[in-house]
Amino acid sequence: MRGAAIVVATFAALVLIAIGLRVGWKEAGVFLVGGAFIASMLWYPPGLMRVVGSLLLAFFLYVFLQTIAGPAVGVVIALLIGALAWRFLPNRVHRRIGFMVPSMVLLIFTTTVLMYEAPGSPFAQEKQTTQQALEAQAKKFKIEEDAYSFFMTYMKGLLAEGTMGLAVKVQGRTVEQLLLPALPVSMSLGLLALVIAVVLGLVLGIRAGVRPNSWADYSSMGLAMVGISLPNFVIGACLLIFFSHKLQWLPVAGWGSYKHLILPAITLALPYAAYIARLARNGTIEVMQQDYIRTARAKGLSERVVVLKHALKGAILPVVSFLGPAAAGIFTGSFVIETLFAVPGMGQWFVKSALGRDYSVVLGTAIIYFTIITLFNLLVDFAYAWLDPRVREEL
């Protein structure tokens, strides 16, 4: 144990030294402090963890609320919820919050460092090349010399003014104005896609798993695998050519009516449906050999009831734990699908901002992605405990 800890600590130190040499010692220092702070929480006694957890929650809520309700109301609500969290939330959730909030700050820092390491600047394509004009631009958009100062300026803007900064590539818009209208678009598309993926995946996976190595298995899995056997731009293009150009049932591209939702949602859903089908198939095969299934059959229940009432539960459990990480990808949209179907969603900004070095937009998308993935992981944990009594005991 001690030997392994020394090896891992040495490795971490080497990584920090590498960061120090390549990026700068200030940046390495921030990683050291941030990492140590998050890691130290593992040794906190429960009482201290409760206090730190609820304080961090209040802090996070304050940053979030002040943009909507103003600083004064924000402080009051944040402290109130923090106090409620201190009193009522289980220790496990405090530990989760204690990991999530500092991680988000560290995430902003990591992304900033990565961005500054990539060559080029947000103004690389600008026509005006005089030094003064560039400096004026950099000042206007608060683009600093190095990653550390940019991080400081960004955090100051976020904490004191509640703004995520100005987008460089879309003139005259702040990051919130750019991303917040796109989020509901991606969310509604994602929700429909999630429903399609879960239904399609479960139906195909259970059908395959009830009778493995039969034609029902092969045909169901063959259909399900389409989603992860072709790039999504090929799938999307095929759907587009067939349903919009040949049959002319659905509009080619755009956003507005429910008809615009169908093709992009299917394209988005197919890869997830494939993973869900695979998990459901495995879960079903496993569960069908359990003794209680034999009992159910011996009782004389029809095969339909056996599958729907008993096997379904076994098939769903692995799917539920997959949904946490999958949800973040599905709800934040996809660059390919939004480009193909001209959907004004959020996914395009992940790629556009990184390619255009639009620093504030990159950080904005990263924050939203991280928030969604953490929230869904938490939700999934609770859903899992609710579905599986064995896990409930451990909580």
Place this chain on the structure above:
Amino acid sequence: MTEESLMPDPADVGPETAPGSSLWSDAWRRLKKNKLAIAGCVMLVLVVLSCALGPMMTGIDPESDTNPKRANLPPSVTRRGPDDVKNPDHVLSEDKPVSYDWFGTDELGRSYFVRVLKGGQMSLLIGLVATLASVLIGVVYGSIAGYYGGKLDEIMMRVVDFLYGIPYMFLVILIMLMFSDTARDSPLPIFIALGMVQWLTTARILRGQVLTLRSQEFVEAARVMGASDMRIVFRHILPNTLGVVIIYATLTVPQVILLESFLSFVGLGAGLTWGLLASEGLSVINPVESYWWRLLYPSIFLALTLFSLNFMGDGLRDALDPKTRKE
């Protein structure tokens, strides 16, 4: 059952002497039942062989063998005669016996057949190397975390959780951009970028496996007999995770190939790959004049390869996972 058959045959007592009942021969027997997985294996071998040998056998360079007069020809099985095409310039000169127009040509008149096979070499190579890299990192990381457990495990898994929270698109794109000046034409950045993203899942799975294995009796026995940690991990635990590692490696290859095709779509791909050909093909599909073969053939090869790999991975899982074992 007779009394005699209950007596253990002396030849069967040793751990390695029982014929036909080892994990691997058992798995092979079950894998053979899964016709789709076997078909996948065969198909994969065919695709790999044709990609590896095809471009060499034609003797045509997929990049430089241009001929503007033969641009955007549709596929043709036979050698084109003057009657086959509107423009007689499309006919090959006499010194070339075969036209290799089976998949048509691209806008520079290059044989699409050769390009698709050559693109396959790079796609498969990326899938293989990035997967090997991610499996190597993931196995080392996951087995350290899982074997030692405790606070060390918690810290190491939090690092993984943290890295999961960074959108993988950023990681991949930013790593690609970092290398864009120094290593423009080499596939190295893409190996690093995709390996960096994919190792997380392997680490998580390995850690879970090792965590359950380390508390089992045979590990205890080894420890009691004075085996060192290194010996226990390498001789007793890791061999038991081999099945899982093989399954996930098989399933990671298609994921990596798909990720590369996404990067090609964005414009950051690793040169001539199936992903690049398919996304180029996508841009020349329009209702007025569609060069459909430019999208169709790379897509068919992609789909065949990925279908095969996915079915092989699933078949291996069925065969190796004791929980899905049918009596």
